[in-house]
Amino acid sequence: MSAKHPSLTLKPALLAILLAFPAQQALAATCTWNGTDNNWATLAAWLSCAAGNGNPASTPGASDTANINAGIVTINTGQSILTLNNAGQINIDAFGLNLAGGGGTTNSGVINVGDVSTANLGVAAGHNINNTGGAINVAAGSVINQFGSTITGGAINTTGTGALVAFSSAANYLSGVTLNGNMDMATNGASRQRVVNGLTLGGATVDINRNGILSFEGTSTLAGTGTIVFGATGPGNRIALDGTGTTTFAAGTTVRGENGSIGQAINIGGTQTLVNDGTISADVAGGTITINAHPVTNNGTLSALNGGKLVLSSNVTGNPGGQIVAGAGSQVLQNGVTIGGTINTSGSGLFSATSNANNYLNGATLNGNLDMASIASSRERVTAGGLVLNGTVDINQNGILSFEGDGGLSGNGTVIFGNTGSGNRIALDGNGTTTFATGTTVRGHSGTIGQAINIGGTQTLVNDG
Numbered sequence: 001m002s003a004k005h006p007s008l009t010l011k012p013a014l015l016a017i018l019l020a021f022p023a024q025q026a027l028a029a030t031c032t033w034n035g036t037d038n039n040w041a042t043l044a045a046w047l048s049c050a051a052g053n054g055n056p057a058s059t060p061g062a063s064d065t066a067n068i069n070a071g072i073v074t075i076n077t078g079q080s081i082l083t084l085n086n087a088g089q090i091n092i093d094a095f096g097l098n099l100a101g102g103g104g105t106t107n108s109g110v111i112n113v114g115d116v117s118t119a120n121l122g123v124a125a126g127h128n129i130n131n132t133g134g135a136i137n138v139a140a141g142s143v144i145n146q147f148g149s150t151i152t153g154g155a156i157n158t159t160g161t162g163a164l165v166a167f168s169s170a171a172n173y174l175s176g177v178t179l180n181g182n183m184d185m186a187t188n189g190a191s192r193q194r195v196v197n198g199l200t201l202g203g204a205t206v207d208i209n210r211n212g213i214l215s216f217e218g219t220s221t222l223a224g225t226g227t228i229v230f231g232a233t234g235p236g237n238r239i240a241l242d243g244t245g246t247t248t249f250a251a252g253t254t255v256r257g258e259n260g261s262i263g264q265a266i267n268i269g270g271t272q273t274l275v276n277d278g279t280i281s282a283d284v285a286g287g288t289i290t291i292n293a294h295p296v297t298n299n300g301t302l303s304a305l306n307g308g309k310l311v312l313s314s315n316v317t318g319n320p321g322g323q324i325v326a327g328a329g330s331q332v333l334q335n336g337v338t339i340g341g342t343i344n345t346s347g348s349g350l351f352s353a354t355s356n357a358n359n360y361l362n363g364a365t366l367n368g369n370l371d372m373a374s375i376a377s378s379r380e381r382v383t384a385g386g387l388v389l390n391g392t393v394d395i396n397q398n399g400i401l402s403f404e405g406d407g408g409l410s411g412n413g414t415v416i417f418g419n420t421g422s423g424n425r426i427a428l429d430g431n432g433t434t435t436f437a438t439g440t441t442v443r444g445h446s447g448t449i450g451q452a453i454n455i456g457g458t459q460t461l462v463n464d465g
Contacts, residue, residue: 030067031060033088037072040079062100068109076116086111086134092142096120099127099149107134107154114142114162123149125171131156138162138181146172146193155202158182166193166212170267178224179204185212186231194242194267201226201253208260211236215267219245222253222278230257230289240264241272241293251300253278258287263294263314274314276300276322282308282330291316298322298341304330304349311335318342318364326351326368334380338362345369345391353380353399357454361387366413368392372399373418381454382407384432389413389440395447398423402454408435409465417444427451428459440465 031049038045041059049060060066062080068088076094082103089109090097093116099105101124111134113121118141123129125147131154138144140160148169156164158181166172166183168190175195180202185191186209195216201224208214209231216222216239230237237260241247249255255262256279263274274293278300282289285307295315296302303325304310310326311333318324318341326332328347336356343351345368352371353359356379363385370389372378373396384405389412395401396418403409403426417424424447428434436442442449442465450461 028063028065028082029060030065033066033068033071033073035070035088038074040073040075041077045073062098075119091115092119092121093117094119096122098122098124099129100124101126103127105129105131107131107136109134111136112139113137113144114139118142120145123147123151125149125169128152131177138164143184148172150175151177153177155180166191168192170194174199178202179206179226181205182207185214186210189234190236195220195222198223200224205229207231208237208239208257210234211238213238213240213266215240215242216247216272217242217268219247221248221250223250225252227254227256230255230260230287232258232284232287235259237261238264238266240266241270241274242267243270243272245270246273246275248275249278249280249300251277254281255279255289256281256283257289258282258284258308259289261290261292263290263292273297276302279303280310281305282310284308285329295337298324301325302332303327304332306330309333312337312339316340324351325349331371334359340364340385343367350374353378355379357381364388365411366391366393369394372401373397375399376421377423381429382409386410389415392416394418395424395426395444397421398425400425400427400453402427402429403434403459404429404432404455406432406434408433408437408462409440410435410437412439414441414443417442417447419445422446424448425451425453427453428457428461429454430457430459432457433460433462435462436465438464 032047065083068086072089075092078095080098084105087109091112121144128150134154138158144164148171150173152175155178163182163184176197178200183206186207189210191212198221204226206228211234239262242265271294275297281303283305288309290311292313299322305327313335315338324343326345326349336358338360340362350371355377362383365388368391370393373394376397378399384407386407393415398421426449
């Protein structure tokens with residue numbers, strides 16, 4: 001008789017063992033804190049937890065629910081939880097608390113991240129936090145890591161180098177949150193954060209770099225006092241405007257820095273309007289910030305300073321109190337859009353027009369320099385509202401300044417033709433009368449005045465200057 005395979009002789013015994021001791025599945029538990037001040041890892045501090053159905057008693061874990069109604073809970077070893085309801089106080093003194101994916105947190109109390117030593121609160125993808133009425137405090141050197149979740153309401157307060165860190169997930173949202181401190185969208189490449197129902201800054205700083213994108217959706221406001229800073233790296237550093245509605249940058253808020261753009265949709269499309277009541281400033285030498293929203297109402301300040309460049313690729317309506325500023329050695333570049341309101345330049349600062357027949361000045365007052373000389377075939381069209389010029393317009397390299405309809409040139413400024421380009425021109429377009437008011441001067445080397453270039457017509461010129 002041939003020998004049997006050893007495994008065949010073991011099967012009955014193994015089957016008996018398996019039948020006698022069936023595998024047990026861990027069941028999610030609901031754990032309730034007893035209200036005293038104690039450590040999360042102390043079993044006796046939980047009134048009930050993980051008992052029943054053959055499961056051993058234990059402190060809550062990654063598949064459980066923890067209810068903390070009162071008392072102080074200290075965490076100084078790594079912990080995970082699926083569902084957290086906190087009306088007390090949680091002190092994460094070391095290591096971290098992981099809020100597991102697929103769960104949720106309701107915090108009407110206080111969560112302190114970092115105290116005795118640095119710590120982290122990890123918010124996994126799909127774990128949403130309702131922080132309404134609550135506060136999350138982040139100490140220096142500690143972090144909240146947001147991996148793809150929504151944080152709603154309440155306050156996030158950071159100290160020193162503590163930060164809310166947004167990772168590269170289009171599922172990161174802040175909804176009606178007050179941020180007092182720092183949000184880091186610079187350390188991790190392609191960081192994402194979407195804002196709905198507004199964001200209030202309490203002296204906060206949001207750093208955007210390495211192609212980070214902060215987006216505002218629907219009708220929303222960047223409120224309070226604080227600063228969004230574009231960094232040096234990443235051509236995709238962006239504040240996106242998504243959906244339909246109006247995003248308002250409130251007085252007291254500043255968007256500034258080196259390289260980035262404001263506008264364009266990335267998540268849900270649409271044609272957002274931007275209302276700027278604060279300050280947008282390209283204020284780092286050699287950097288460029290571009291505004292390409294649809295369109296912009298400016299009640300605050302749009303500026304280029306310290307050798308920076310601000311590119312206006314959006315129509316800008318300037319209201320009283322609003323201004324566009326080009327500081328010494330800096331440039332504001334008009335790129336195929338209509339601009340109104342007050343434009344101020346100082347020293348060698350320039351307001352420049354590209355070679356685009358869609359450049360318009362509509363009811364603008366220019367106090368300083370309009371550069372139509374450094375860019376070949378620069379174009380600027382002045383609508384019937386006219387141009388108040390208290391400064392200089394330099395026209396060269398075939399630049400064309402055109403006046404349309406009944407309007408003209410007023411103030412005490414000078415238009416100067418340069419010595420290159422036979423096409424240097426002041427054109428008169430449409431039907432009506434263009435008036436060069438008393439106090440204005442047109443002079444220089446080579447150029448022509450008259451002839452239509454954009455819309456035809458037989459304009460009349462009245463020269464009082």
